[in-house]
Amino acid sequence: MSSPGIGATSECPLVERPVGSVSVLRRVDAGRVRRRRLAELGFVPGAVIEVLGRGGVDGFLLAVNADTRVAVDAAGARDLWVGDGHRG
Structure with missing residues (x-):
């Protein structure tokens, strides 16, 4: 039986992350x-994503790799699975 180690991360869809959270x-x-x-919008594995805000009809304003601002809808945020806020 194994238990999660220090390097273990859990994944969740980005739609579940709160404003202000930083995820990979x-x-x-x-x-x-x-x-x-x-x-094409920068959403590739390893990208650091910060949830800057929510608005509209379930929309999200995101910072991708700290240099790009992107708005996505809830469906798009459900497609993006993220882990903890540091690379690794």
Whole structure:
């Protein structure tokens, strides 16, 4: 029986993260076309994502790698699975 170690991280969809949280993108759970579009916006595994705010109809304002601001809807945020706020 093994227990989670220090390096273990749990993943959750970005939609579950609160404003102000910083996470690392672990995977994009979407089809090929949508995954490519999200990658063009900077959403690739290892990207650091900060939730800057929520607004509109379930929309999110995100900072990606501290240099890009992107707005996504709740469906997009559900496709982005993140882990804790440091790389590794």
